[in-house]
Amino acid sequence: MTARPLTRPAAERLADRLRPLAQPQRLMILSLLLAGEHTVGEIETRTGIGQPALSQQLAELRRSGLVTTRRAARQVHYRIADTAGLRQTRAILTLFGDDAPQIRAEAPADPVPATPSPATPSRAAPPPDGAARFVHILAPGT
Template sequence: MTAIYEDRAMADKVVEKLRVYAQPQRLMILSCLLRGERTVSEIEAATAIGQPALSQQLAELRRGELVKTRREAKQVYYDLVDDQVALCVRSMEAIFSGAVSSVSDLATAIAEPSKVNPVAPAGAAAFARIER
């Protein structure tokens, strides 16, 4: 592993990636997706981010290669692109929530994917949704 201070190109790449994370609504979306794949309406219900802003932030997350999409009929599902993104979001949640005070606490907090507070579908979608 190369240290960031040893590689300017890597430092530039890290800064660009951090810029994508460094927006409150995008962090909220990523945190929501940490709990599993969601539709736009499910993300909207969970985060209370209005539709125009939500669409804009999801587009930024797609451009930043932090989320991926899957289409099923007319529904578009969003999910984190990989385990690295999930690890980064879990780390931020653990560190900035004040839940950890040591490296071992952090290791424990990020070892398991966070499935607390899953987002439940609302309305007719809740009735019609088939769980996998």
């Protein structure tokens, strides 16, 4: 299967969906809301984000459709809006959060060619002590 690049409109839609996640305080809020619903006061206490910044970030998350609210008496409760929002938040935090492997720490100086020639196998230098080496095996005809 050959990969096709995104079209410009598709890339713009994707960027629009990712934009609300590209802010540290919003990521902090979303990571807290993964555990369930919280009041504004609880979010403020647990994240350390004070007013008015918290209100601004919660408003942006509401506008983007990532969170929804429920009012109970004088308390406003926030939660991640839907299953898609939960999956999106988990995926972003898993891929790029502090608990993710640090695979991006050092990018290779010379990227691997997109279509290596099977007739000329690579003789790369051995990895540093303790490092793993990964091999990409291509099936015939790929």
